[in-house]
Amino acid sequence: MTFDWIFLSAASSNTQRASCTHAAGPMELESQWWKGQLAGDIYHALRYKELKLPAYKGQSPQLSFRRYFADLIAIVSNRFRLCPTARHLAVYLLDLFMDRYDVSVQQLHLVALSCLLLASKFEEREDHVPKLESLNCLGCMTSMNLVLTKQSLLHMELLLLETFQWNLYLPTAAHFIEYYLSIAVHETDLHDGWPMANIEKTVQYMAKYADYFLEVSLQDHEFLKFAPSLVAAACVASSRVVLRLSPAWPSRLQRLTAYLWEHLAACVERLLVAHDGDVKEANKQKCQQQQKLQLASTVFHGSGTVSAVPQYLHRPTPQFSQQNCQPVQPSSLGASSYMPHTNLQAGTQPHGHLQPIPASLDAKVSIPFNRAYQVNGHYAGAAPCFDI
Structure with a gap:
């Protein structure tokens, strides 16, 4: 609990300072915790927390499709310019969820995007979190005949949170x-x-x-x-x-x-x-x-001559x-x-x-x-x- 409190306090402190200096430039202090006075404490809190990460067994029946859905998360993440921590957390949530459940391939599309939304809500500012309408407008969604609904996303997000016991500090x-x-x-x-x-x-x-x-x-x-x-x-x-x-x-x-x-x-x-x-x-x-x-740099004519x-x-x-x-x-x-x-x-x-x-x-x-x-x-x- 001590390490968690240190991490959350440090993050809160950096966030407050970032809000006060938002007009100073695009780089915000909350995204540069490693430069702050509490960097060492935050780092040790992260090292302590990684000791308690859930075990991964690599036993998903759909493991062969894992690369595909990691790429899907990367595509959507880059499209909305999400931070690397959000993308990596999303893929990690997907890995853990696939490791515990036998999910159909079609349903994994919803799972992957729900993982990305949860991760972005945890790692990004509220105005950076992708909106449902924007997700459904993506070309890769329409090309796969995928349409997300608010009800399906909420249901999947709730299932994910219950799976991880409401702990996304991973x-x-x-x-x-x-x-x-x-x-x-x-x-x-x-x-x-x-x-x-x-x-x-x-x-x-x-x-x-x-x-x-x-x-x-x-x-x-x-x-x-x-x-x-x-x-x-x-x-x-x-x-x-x-x-x-x-x-x-x-x-x-x-x-x-x-x-x-x-x-x-x-x-x-x-x-x-x-x-x-x-x-x-x-x-x-x-x-x-x-x-x-x-x-392509040469064109052959009927006469057999070649011209650039x-x-x-x-x-x-x-x-x-x-x-x-x-x-x-x-x-x-x-x-x-x-x-x-x-x-x-x-x-x-x-x-x-x-x-x-x-x-x-x-x-x-x-x-x-x-x-x-x-x-x-x-x-x-x-x-x-x-x-x-």
């Missing part, structure tokens, strides 16, 4: 990540063995890659085997590995997180394996796109349509234009469309890389084109 990796990122980069760090030339740029890339790995952890229920704080620490460690910062896990992060590299190794390797798969898929799609552009097509005739690759909930098409993103994993609107799946329960959804992210790194001397993958 820490996820997203609740820890910013606290760890606050010291993830330091001027004493080395990049490829040399002092960093631009620490501000390094901090920006660290945040982007941490967001990417954080979203990777949502894609696979196997990450629920690890404590949320450990997953968050592993996301930071993986980002440091990819960005070639040394040491990979400095002593300051060991002290802050209370995790040694040995504790993180299994989770880090799983994250980097997923990252390596994303890189290979991105390179494959990039090659395919270049081949299509080469074929003017560049203004080439239309850009269509981007994500929020109304239709279609994914971003893969693009060749350079180091200066890299988009974090969370910004890909369709659950970060450039070649998968959200259709009514496909056989499998293999979500990938388009990131160009060209160097190699190693973890513990036995994992090799692609590292970023990152010049600091």
